[in-house]
Amino acid sequence: xxxxxxxxxxxxxxxxxxxxxxxxxxxxxxxxxxxxxxxxxxxxxxxxxxxxxxxxxxxxxxxxxxxxxxxxxxxxxxxxxxxxxxxxxxxxxxxxxxxxxxxxxxxxxxxxxxxxxxxxxxxxxxxxxxxxxxxxxxxxxxxxxxxxxxxxxxxxxxxxxxxxxxxxxxxxxxxxxxxxxxxxxxxxxxxxxxxxxxxxxxxxxxxxxxxxxxxxxxxxxxxxxxxxxxxxxxxxxxxxxxxxxxxxxxxxxxxxxxxxxxxxxxxxxxxxxxxxxxxxxxxxxxxxxxxxxxxxxxxxxxxxxxxxxxxxxxxxxxxxxxxxxxxxxxxxxxxxxxxxxxxxxxxxxxxxxxxxxxxxxxxxxxxxxxxxxxxxxxxxxxxxxxxxxxxxxxxxxxxxxxxxxxxxxxxxxxxxxxxxxxxxxxxxxxxxxxxxxxxxxxxxxxxxxxxxxxxxxxxxxxxxxxxxxxxxxxxxxxxxxxxx
Amino acid sequence: xxxxxxxxxxxxxxxxxxxxxxxxxxxxxxxxxxxxxxxxxxxxxxxxxxxxxxxxxxxxxxxxxxxxxxxxxxxxxxxxxxxxxxxxxxxxxxxxxxxxxxxxxxxxxxxxxxxxxxxxxxxxxxxxxxxxxxxxxxxxxxxxxxxxxxxxxxxxxxxxxxxxxxxxxxxxxxxxxxxxxxxxxxxxxxxxxxxxxxxxxxxxxxxxxxxxxxxxxxxxxxxxxxxxxxxxxxxxxxxxxxxxxxxxxxxxxxxxxxxxxxxxxxxxxxxxxxxxxxxxxxxxxxxxxxxxxxxxxxxxxxxxxxxxxxxxxxxxxxxxxxxxxxxxxxxxxxxxxxxxxxxxxxxxxxxxxxxxxxxxxxxxxxxxxxxxxxxxxxxxxxxxxxxxxxxxxxxxxxxxxxxxxxxxxxxxxxxxxxxxxxxxxxxxxxxxxxxxxxxxxxxxxxxxxxxxxxxxxxxxxxxxxxxxxxxxxxxxxxxxxxxx
Numbered sequence: 004x005x006x007x008x009x010x011x012x013x014x015x016x017x018x019x020x021x022x023x024x025x026x027x028x029x030x031x032x033x034x035x036x037x038x039x040x041x042x043x044x045x046x047x048x049x050x051x052x053x054x055x056x057x058x059x060x061x062x063x064x065x066x067x068x069x070x071x072x073x074x075x076x077x078x079x080x081x082x083x084x085x086x087x088x089x090x091x092x093x094x095x096x097x098x099x100x101x102x103x104x105x106x107x108x109x110x111x112x113x114x115x116x117x118x119x120x121x122x123x124x125x126x127x128x129x130x131x132x133x134x135x136x137x138x139x140x141x142x143x144x145x146x147x148x149x150x151x152x153x154x155x156x157x158x159x160x161x162x163x164x165x166x167x168x169x170x171x172x173x174x175x176x177x178x179x180x181x182x183x184x185x186x187x188x189x190x191x192x193x194x195x196x197x198x199x200x201x202x203x204x205x206x207x208x209x210x211x212x213x214x215x216x217x218x219x220x221x222x223x224x225x226x227x228x229x230x231x232x233x234x235x236x237x238x239x240x241x242x243x244x245x246x247x248x249x250x251x252x253x254x255x256x257x258x259x260x261x262x263x264x265x266x267x268x269x270x271x272x273x274x275x276x277x278x279x280x281x282x283x284x285x286x287x288x289x290x291x292x293x294x295x296x297x298x299x300x301x302x303x304x305x306x307x308x309x310x311x312x313x314x315x316x317x318x319x320x321x322x323x324x325x326x327x328x329x330x331x332x333x334x335x336x337x338x339x340x341x342x343x344x345x346x347x348x349x350x351x352x353x354x355x356x357x358x359x360x361x362x363x364x365x366x367x368x369x370x371x372x373x374x375x376x377x378x379x380x381x382x383x384x385x386x387x388x389x390x391x392x393x394x395x396x397x398x399x400x401x402x403x404x405x406x407x408x409x410x411x412x413x414x415x416x417x418x419x420x421x422x423x424x425x426x427x428x429x430x431x432x433x434x435x436x437x438x439x440x441x442x443x444x445x446x447x448x449x450x451x452x453x454x455x456x457x458x459x460x461x462x463x464x465x466x467x468x469x470x471x472x473x474x475x476x477x478x479x480x481x482x483x484x485x486x487x
Numbered sequence: 488x489x490x491x492x493x494x495x496x497x498x499x500x501x502x503x504x505x506x507x508x509x510x511x512x513x514x515x516x517x518x519x520x521x522x523x524x525x526x527x528x529x530x531x532x533x534x535x536x537x538x539x540x541x542x543x544x545x546x547x548x549x550x551x552x553x554x555x556x557x558x559x560x561x562x563x564x565x566x567x568x569x570x571x572x573x574x575x576x577x578x579x580x581x582x583x584x585x586x587x588x589x590x591x592x593x594x595x596x597x598x599x600x601x602x603x604x605x606x607x608x609x610x611x612x613x614x615x616x617x618x619x620x621x622x623x624x625x626x627x628x629x630x631x632x633x634x635x636x637x638x639x640x641x642x643x644x645x646x647x648x649x650x651x652x653x654x655x656x657x658x659x660x661x662x663x664x665x666x667x668x669x670x671x672x673x674x675x676x677x678x679x680x681x682x683x684x685x686x687x688x689x690x691x692x693x694x695x696x697x698x699x700x701x702x703x704x705x706x707x708x709x710x711x712x713x714x715x716x717x718x719x720x721x722x723x724x725x726x727x728x729x730x731x732x733x734x735x736x737x738x739x740x741x742x743x744x745x746x747x748x749x750x751x752x753x754x755x756x757x758x759x760x761x762x763x764x765x766x767x768x769x770x771x772x773x774x775x776x777x778x779x780x781x782x783x784x785x786x787x788x789x790x791x792x793x794x795x796x797x798x799x800x801x802x803x804x805x806x807x808x809x810x811x812x813x814x815x816x817x818x819x820x821x822x823x824x825x826x827x828x829x830x831x832x833x834x835x836x837x838x839x840x841x842x843x844x845x846x847x848x849x850x851x852x853x854x855x856x857x858x859x860x861x862x863x864x865x866x867x868x869x870x871x872x873x874x875x876x877x878x879x880x881x882x883x884x885x886x887x888x889x890x891x892x893x894x895x896x897x898x899x900x901x902x903x904x905x906x907x908x909x910x911x912x913x914x915x916x917x918x919x920x921x922x923x924x925x926x927x928x929x930x931x932x933x934x935x936x937x938x939x940x941x942x943x944x945x946x947x948x949x950x951x952x953x954x955x956x957x958x959x960x961x962x963x964x965x966x967x968x969x970x971x
Contacts, residue, residue: 018880018883021883021887022879022883063582083966088905088906088927089906090902090904090905090906098547099900101902101904102896102902104902104904104906104907105906106905106906106907106908106927109886109887111919112887211704215699215704219862219913219914220695220699220913220917221913222918222920378703388942388944391942391944391945392944392945395506396502398945399502399505399506402593402936403505403593403596405936406934406935406936406937407936407937407938407939408936408937408938408939408941409939409940410938410939410940410941410942410945411940412586412939412940416583418574418585418586418588420574420585420588421572421574421590421961421964422572422573422574422588422589422590422937423588423590423937424590424935424936424937426934426935428934429703429704429705430703433704434706435595435934436706436933436934436935438935443572443590443935449920450890450910450912450919450920451890451908451910451920451922451927452886452889452890452891452892452908453890453891453892453906453907453908454891454892454894455891455892455893455894455896456893456894456895456896457892457894458872458875458894460872460875460876461875461876461882461894475966477905480905482567482959482966
């Protein structure tokens, strides 16, 4: 099918799909999860072959993917996510009567989703973007990642079969192969109403620019990664440096560093234990086995960007092994905060198992660094309660730069739930109001509509007086599950 | 002050302002309302002189402006608007423990607001954009409308005095004069984090393009108006044509048609009463007194765009008086749906007291017209219950094109409340996920942040276990005002 035919079909499907009740869309999502599980070990083997990721990790990721689909199904079944707000008529109000107003979220239309290669299941064909868009009532055109063609097609078949089994309109999910050009053609099509993307800054921004130059600009939710700084304050360096060094090293090295939340910057205080901290990290990095990265290009990209950062002025190389592609050797650098604040290149993401240690001497320097920090998915603070309480600016500054602020933790291992924000100020994403992990991800593909003085029979169920699905609504200023 | 100095100051202010408790920000908003009221008749006289709007209307608009400020104050006092979501730790969960996650909305940073000239109070200096941005915790730089310099400065002084009285950081609100260049310089400044605008398509898109070409793109909430079509179905033409014609005429002519929600298109069925309907409208238009528009340029713009539409092929002029600027004479046109669907120029906004009647013969034609309709703030349907129930596509198609769908009503007179959506698909706005009227307008200037494993003392009040302000929170899947 041509791009035009695909999108016209999606637009046609949208007219039916948006009328389907939430509970029926939930069955569809559950059927997708079941079908993916039914692909069994042959899916795991296919992904392993296409990504070099170990089967154990992939089994975990499959679990996450299916849980995610079921989580959105539960969200639809519970139903309150539509944010129903009702203000009933006040015909006798002076000077003017108040009309009956009822507001809810409705799907925006056909959505294009670009799969990420670092999560071949959870951020790909049936990943969080697809799940949240289908949950919202938007048809999805999925652009597969060229590095994982067979995985993507297997999962796409599972989705299409689920659509048929649960009597969804054929083509509610469509799969497209191809490269940048095919992707851009989809983004340009006037009937596409939103785009979700997870990947590189260059890729995300190319899509964003295309979408903003359309005659009708559309929202682009591009999650483009970040360096996820960790800030260690002196008290933790005094009490806990050894465990901290091991935990952080593990977070950097996990999955060959191929996570959007991999910590690429660690601010360490000038402290009597700092050298020992560094030694523990070095040992972890040196002892870490060499592992293959996702594909050749990622490995080449890692080596190039790593080489560039390590050759910047004032950066000392602590660990840096030369290996063949597609391996991704652990690497560690060290610089001072004086060099770091002067050089924005030192906060560019190096996608792989690398982190840059930045030594600071004073809290003022740390504040200054936070002030200059680009937007991040996460910031992690390791500090004693006393340090946190005596310096509230630190928390405020860090919170102002990220979508998730962690205490005494590492940013890898993103919990999928209602309270997650996997997003953040630019350049970590193109829309800091959104998350691409957790149930709030559904809010990317909806917009509010208000019904004024609509007859009951015309209203969507969730806005009717009787509130048949007992959702939480905001009725005349009160939050309630009651009927009106 | 230079643009740079202004914005740097706003950025500095933001560091303090965002830490101020909601209840204290509420006092600030209430003080603004009081100070505006205390300006008394001298404000009304000044606005009248600068806008030609009658004092009665301006008194009403002042009431709306102050009510709006107090509505946001109440929203802050109640507090649930931050959308607190809490998932407590599950340390024993297998295979991995769940961390404590707490999510809320936080302000984005300094905001630029552009005032609209058609609502010199309610959509201007202390209007809904300013009120919602200040409520959210964002400092505001307000770019005054060049046509209303004295009005804008009077209101700005009331805001600044209120800031001082309620001990807000000086410069939480800053007022700037100037034209397009000054406005664009503000939008370009790297420390500005969002823009709100109400005005023309050309003005809104110029700002949008600037914001999207910044190294760091920022959200622009431009409300650019629309033609707000009214769809009359045959049953209403049978039973109610006379009242309908009068009501619609009144809506078109109100305020010299200078509303974003003025109905500029009326779809009428081919029906035995249609000629009489048209005659009633004509009479209303002809009998309407000539009134001055807001300023010379608006009047010239109205005459030009009116002349252009009336000279399009297939458009019949029913009422069109030639008058001097700055008057805005009522005008009425008539065309057939066959001409209308072929010519997108016939759905461009003519800002003034003009509407175009479009005669259709079949429901299929009406569906086709809806399909081709651009994005709208509102769509109004006048139909019997039987017609609505027998053609659910009509409602779905209309809902898909607008932010507010009205039944048996006219779009002018926008209720300011929780359930309002004053927004809609492009080109009515640049962000269909937003509203610029009602409490949901506050959501434009915030983004979510998740605190992971934060000590209680570090958390903002609204996320602490004890829930001191008793807001509604979503805790472990339950909506509750309870403490944890």
